[in-house]
Every structure is written in C-alpha cells, then in structure tokens.
Amino acid sequence: MAIRVKVMDRPVEQVSYVRATLSGLAHTFKHLVDPHKVTTQYPEETEALSKRWRGTHRMLTNEDGKAKCVACGLCPTVCPANCIKLVPGEDEQGNRFPLVFEIDEFRCIFCGYCQEVCPEEAIHLGRHYENAEYTRDGFVYDLERLTSQTHPVCEMWDPADPAGE
C-alpha cells in the first residue's frame, strides 16, 4: 500500500521564509551595533581569574631570595597524586632546606592540599593557566623555576568569607 502524504494547504504568509530571514538578519545587525561584547580577544585580552583559582605552582621566597621551604616533607606526604619530589638537606648555617624540590605538573591534580598543609606558606598554587612546553620534561618544575615564576598565587580562601559561602 502506498504511503499517503497529507498535503496541508496553508496561506503563503505563514510558510514563507522571507519573514524569518529578515528577523534573523535584524538580530544580527542589532548585535553589530550593540556595544555589549561576548567574545574576549584572547590572548590580547584575558578574563580575570577567581582569587581561588588553582593553577601551576609557585614557591615563595624570603628577603634574601631563597625559597621559604624548610623541607618538612608535609606536601609530598599529603599530595594525593604523589607528584612532589623532595630531598631535604642542610645549608652552611645548619638550616633545613630542600636539596631537590620538583613538582610534576602533569601528575598534579591541582587540589591545593600542598598549599594548605605548608607550615611556612612557601608552596602556593598560582593563578595561572598558560602552560606550554616543547618537551614533557618542561612540566617537571624544579625549585629554580618554582621560585623564579612571578604570577599571582592562589588564595585558598577569601579572608572576608573564610567559610566559602
């Protein structure tokens, strides 16, 4: 049995595409002159990050330019991704300091536990997301790189709103 198609007989002003096209074009032209911008012109422009944004790490330094880290070993202990390598040592004054401090940013899950646990407020996550390297090794940040970076660091909580509400 052949399929029967019901042909609706509708007035032309209802089925014409001309009206819809014109209304769409009107919308487009309206946005052409509307000053409200949707697109950010990255990389020339960037969006502001939240103060609690957790990106690649930074190690803060004290006045004489040395890392604040005292190699207490809490961050490698607390790190759930096991991405921090720390070898403690002693400097000439007998102070503890990290001989080796490496963070594998590929392994890192950016949970922020290292920053939270740090008793010296040395290791911080950064408000930074532009990461590109020519080799995979470049993502293992050593102490020199961690201390020389200058991007702003994460505030784990807003001092004005410590409960995060």
Next chain:
Amino acid sequence: MTAPVAPANPGMVTLTIEGRIVVVPPGTNLIEAAKTAGVLIPHYCYHPSLPVAGVCRMCLVEVEKFPKLTPACATSVGEGQVVHVHSDKAREARKGVLEFLLINHPLDCPICDQAGECELQDYTFAEGRKDSRYMEPKRFNPMEDFGGDVLYVPNRCILCTRCVRFMDVMAKDPVLNVSERGDRAYIGKFEGRDLTHAWAGNVVDLCPVGALLSKDFLNRARAWELDRAASVCPSCSQGCNVMLETRDNVVVRIRPRPNAAVNQHFACDVGRMNYRWINRRDRLEYPVARTANALTPASWSEAVQQAAAAIGGATHVTVLASPSLSNETLFLLSRIAVHVGASSVMTMERGDEVPLPGVPDLSLRAERVANHTGAALFGSTESDAPLASLAAGDVLIVADAAASVTTIPDGVRVVVIGTVLHESLLPHVVAALPVCNFAEEDGTFTNLRGRVQRFLQAKAAPAQARPSYRVVGELATALGAGSFPPLAADVFAVMAATFPAFTGMTYRTLGLQGAPLPLLVEASA
C-alpha cells in the same frame, strides 16, 4: 559501693584501670599495669629501662580514695584500686602540664627530626590545648654539640632527664646533668666532658622530644617516610634486636628494638652507625662464569653447574665462610662441606669489648661478627691463616668472606658466593654467584649466648642477586648433597630436623624475640 570481686590471685594484685580488671605482680607501677590492659597513660620521664624520676607530671591519673591526682609512674598497684586515666580531672591536669611544657617550646615541628615520632606532638594532639595563652617572649638557648653523635637543642627540651639517668645509671658515665634551675634549666655537660661513651647514642632514642638528635640522621628523612623491618644487629655477636629503617630502599637508620633477654631498649653506637655497607652499590649483580678463560655473565643454572663441576673435580675443597652469614646458609654450606669432605674455616674481625654496665650481659662484643656461634655449630673453625693449606688443584668456596682473602696460590680455583666480587680473586674465579646481604633476605643468627634470633628482609636485592640460602641450596643440590627447599623458614625446618642443637625450633616458635638453643636450656635446667 561494693569492692570489685577479685579473682583468686594469690601473690598477685588485682585492680581496676579504666573499668578493666588487671592482675599484675605486686610492686608494678600503674603505667605498666595499664599497659597490660591496653591503656596508655601518657608519660615523658618514665621509661621501662630507667629508674623512676617522677619529674614530668604527665602521667597524673585519678585513683579513687586518693586525696589528689597521683603520678602513675611512681605509684605501685594496690589491691582493689580503681584508676581513672581519662577522667575529666586527670585530663584537665595533663592539659595543664602540656601547656606548661609548650610555653618555651619553639613549635618548630616542620624542621624537627623528631616530628612524626614525637611524644610531645602525640600527647598534645591527643589531650593538649589547641592554642597557647603565653604572650611573653620564649626562652632561647643555642644548639649545642654534645660530642659523639648527639646534638642538643635546648629549646625543645622538656627536662624529662631520661638522658641524664641513662648516662648515670646505665652507662655509669655521668656526663650529663640538669644545669641551672627553674625555667632557665637545661641539660648540661660536665666541664670538658663529651658524650663519647660507646652507648651514648641511646639518649637520642630515649629523648621523647626532638631535643637530642642524631647528627648522622639529621635532616635525612621524615619519620613517617620510613619503612621498618625487625632485624638483628650484625655488628657483633651480642645480637641486639634492632629495627632497620629504610627510605626508598636505602637503610638510613638502625634503632634498637626492645628485647628484655638481650638488649632491653638499647643498642651501641657501633651498631647504629654500621649500616652504610648495606646500601653499597658496587655489588655483584648477576651470575658470572668462566668461559674460554674469561669471566662472562651467565645464567643462574650455568653458573651453578660450573661451580658444581669445579667443586666436584677438586682434589680438596676449602670453605671460607663469613661468620656473619645466617644459620640457614651456614647449615647448607656445611651440607656441601660434609658431602665433598671439605674443611670449613672462618676469620673473625675483633675489637675492644665495651659493656653497658647498667644491663647484665649486654656489651659490644670483641667478636665483631654476627653469627660465629652458629658458624662453629656448623663445623667452621677459626683460623688466622685460613688459606695456608691451599695447593694447586684445590677449590676454595668463598662465601661472602672475601674481605679477608688476599693472596691465593696459583692453580687454586675459587667459587664465590657473595655480595661483592673482589678484584684480587678475579684470576682464580670459576663462577661467582650473587647473593643478598642480611638486610635483603630472611634468616636467623645465633648470638654468643646461643640465642637464635630471626631477622626479616628490609630492602630489595640488587638485580639478579638471590637469597644466600637459596643459592647455596641450589649448589648443594647440583653437587648431589640432597635437595633443599627455597624458603628460609623451610630451610630452617630442615636444619632443625638435621641438627640436634636446633631440635623443635621453627620460625613460628622463635617469633621476633628469639629463643635460646634447646641444648642450652636443658644444660642450665
């Protein structure tokens, strides 16, 4: 209120601690009595191996019908006593004690070596205040080198005087004292004296906080990163029970493990420091056999066959075994020696005997090898010139004793079963079989009093090295001396069945505290 019904325990004291009935001998103090009930009474100055001082006031507990709180370390048990360790009153008192202890404490846990195994941390976490009310500047004293291996950080000191009492009573070398008084007090050394006693390293373990530190271990590792394995110190024939502590498969520290029958809670500095050789990297890592006049890497079966062929074709076989090998390995070597009619010799390194006067029969022994009693039991005789009788055509089996091998006559072939391959042996070696050192395998040592003690594997073996009992067992099998199981516990069982001296012993009955040889027990009974 009716008194708790005491079970019939003549000669014993029955009391209640934290609602649990405890039966202990009279004269026991409350800390020890509570331990038997599984209750830990916080304490600093009390140590089971040292005389009671009662200075830290941390072990205050509430005893019913006592007018005030009493220090548990200095209170003997009494019949029908009811002790409350965690009552509000006792907890409040200990909280106050902790607050005072922390007044001048620098709170530098991040850089303190004791962090993670610090009793001040533990008890503060369990019962202390969360904050400090102390506003004044903290007292500061500089670090002081106490000589020997010990570093003193006075700011962290809680003046429990365990170290002072150890040097007084145990070492009988009273170098330490409490200098000054009140809040200026610190642990001082007597003028011109240093902590150089051979057992002085124990003060580092005894210190419940991070005030006394080992210079050797300083900043090397955090306590929670360490893996621990029960072992026996191989540095002398005393056989002190120790804990081998490893970090990333490297032994970083040796600490004593309590054993009332051998070393109580102590270990000497020689034993503590003698661990670097365990980690050495220049090891024999794969089997080597001689083919066409050159030593080449070989498979295990080839190397064992080559060694067996050389031993089988020898005019005379000499076994030079290290007296620091385990009983199991020495037993299997003795099977080979009996089978091929070999003579077994050993050499021993000797040093000065240094006793710890406070503990009976505890001493750094003159024989600086772990198992010369075992080696002698298995027929090895000590010799100053073990290689004097070697002649061409002989085979020498060197079992991890190469340090004492210097010159070998021409025509003598050498089978090495060892951790390292010494260059002086190279021209003579027909086969070299890599084995584990004592930290890499299981086994037992027999100490000089005939106590058989187990040690457990603490780290992984390098490359292809195998446990020494397994290698020697395979060699014995290849020689036709019988077949032997590949596990240490099973080799020990075969040994106990073969050697009357070990009758009835198994790894299970030895436990981790060891047991004296049955023959000795009968002899003393």
